[in-house]
Amino acid sequence: MPGPLAGVRVVELAGIGPGPFAAMLLADLGADVVRVDRPGGAGLGIDPAHDVTNRNKRSVLVDLKSAAGPPAVLDLVERADILVEGYRPGVAERLGVGPRPCLARNPRLVYGRMTGWGQEGPLAGTAGHDIGYIAVTGALGMTGPADGVPVAAANLLGDYAGGALYLVTGVLAALHHARAHGEGQVVDAAIVDGTAHLTAMIHGMRAAGAWQDRRGANLLDGGAPFYGVYETADGGHMAVGALEQRFYDEFAVLLGLSAREAALRADPDRWEELRAVIAARFRGRTREEWDGVFTGTDACVAPVLSLAEAPGHPHLAARGTFTGHGGTVQPAPAPRFSATPTAVRRPPAPPGAHTAQVARDWDAPALVGPAEPTAPPNDRTARPT
Numbered sequence: 001m002p003g004p005l006a007g008v009r010v011v012e013l014a015g016i017g018p019g020p021f022a023a024m025l026l027a028d029l030g031a032d033v034v035r036v037d038r039p040g041g042a043g044l045g046i047d048p049a050h051d052v053t054n055r056n057k058r059s060v061l062v063d064l065k066s067a068a069g070p071p072a073v074l075d076l077v078e079r080a081d082i083l084v085e086g087y088r089p090g091v092a093e094r095l096g097v098g099p100r101p102c103l104a105r106n107p108r109l110v111y112g113r114m115t116g117w118g119q120e121g122p123l124a125g126t127a128g129h130d131i132g133y134i135a136v137t138g139a140l141g142m143t144g145p146a147d148g149v150p151v152a153a154a155n156l157l158g159d160y161a162g163g164a165l166y167l168v169t170g171v172l173a174a175l176h177h178a179r180a181h182g183e184g185q186v187v188d189a190a191i192v193d194g195t196a197h198l199t200a201m202i203h204g205m206r207a208a209g210a211w212q213d214r215r216g217a218n219l220l221d222g223g224a225p226f227y228g229v230y231e232t233a234d235g236g237h238m239a240v241g242a243l244e245q246r247f248y249d250e251f252a253v254l255l256g257l258s259a260r261e262a263a264l265r266a267d268p269d270r271w272e273e274l275r276a277v278i279a280a281r282f283r284g285r286t287r288e289e290w291d292g293v294f295t296g297t298d299a300c301v302a303p304v305l306s307l308a309e310a311p312g313h314p315h316l317a318a319r320g321t322f323t324g325h326g327g328t329v330q331p332a333p334a335p336r337f338s339a340t341p342t343a344v345r346r347p348p349a350p351p352g353a354h355t356a357q358v359a360r361d362w363d364a365p366a367l368v369g370p371a372e373p374t375a376p377p378n379d380r381t382a383r384p385t
Helices: 016-027 067-079 089-097 099-105 130-136 156-179 191-198 202-205 245-255 257-264 268-282 287-294 314-319 355-361
Strands: 009-013 032-037 057-061 082-085 110-115 185-190 227-231 238-242 301-303 322-325 328-331
Touching: 009 016, 016 032, 016 082, 016 099, 016 110, 016 156, 016 202, 057 089, 057 355, 067 099, 067 301, 082 156, 110 322, 130 191, 156 191, 156 202, 185 191, 202 227, 227 257, 227 268, 238 287, 245 257, 245 268, 245 287, 257 268, 287 301
Parallel strands: 009 032, 009 082, 032 057, 082 110, 110 185
Antiparallel strands: 227 238, 238 301, 322 328
């Protein structure tokens, strides 16, 4: 069973960042995703064999700037359920594959647009990256120490959480509508919109007087000494999330706090004193030793692992949270389904490798041109999760 989206056809116009990640997620869920690559490529600048965001997809090579390019893409669009593109506003229109010609060809199509600033507004036509998008939404300003600068978590918060995941949510909701009513539509997924939406709970807490609009002063941003990260004797770190009183009580006992020290939790004016005590305790043992103390308890403490270490964590290993496929260790598809399990079915698609195959399967002969690449062998290897 290839996943709950088996039978759904997706056209992805090649780009970088959140668009490919969104298309990967649709592919992981079982959709037949065809990535339209352009001559010269549009990837991450790494070996395509290791670009995990292109797994479970097929690739065709089309030059959208040639006379034959747009008609070839529109042939695919006619047979697709969803299209995903991540160009700046107006680019798809200039290339001849914007919403108007696509929906004219296929009125049931869901046309997903992935941008940072959105399709309209003063900044819509300007360049940007994750860090700028999360900066203007207030999300970046919440992260980092009170006495330091804000800290961005790679491009996970904006590009992927506020961007790709909202695009996937949007196109699947629109697909449901299209199947119920026979009407396609355009989904405008802007990273600034999605990231702002992620801060909904914080805005509610601020309105209620339960959140201060500054870093390191709140329950969930490192302001509380029982919700933060501490260094261990070997330079490692432990993450503490003992928010509820019963979990904190267990944490205090296992850490070796005295009753007087543990009681400092009740007095926010003495939280810095409590923080210093907790920090001193953690510095007394290595990360591995503390992990042995807290593993399996309700103290809500975990070791801070590197990307290389994470796949070996006993819990993640037992669940198969990571998988090895095509020589690359990578996260397995998520979430999990009882009736339609997902899998890494294909390695990352080399640009243009499946042009003839897709032309045959989708009955789209306009794709076939001279000197097309051929698909690599054994590219349907599946590994269930």
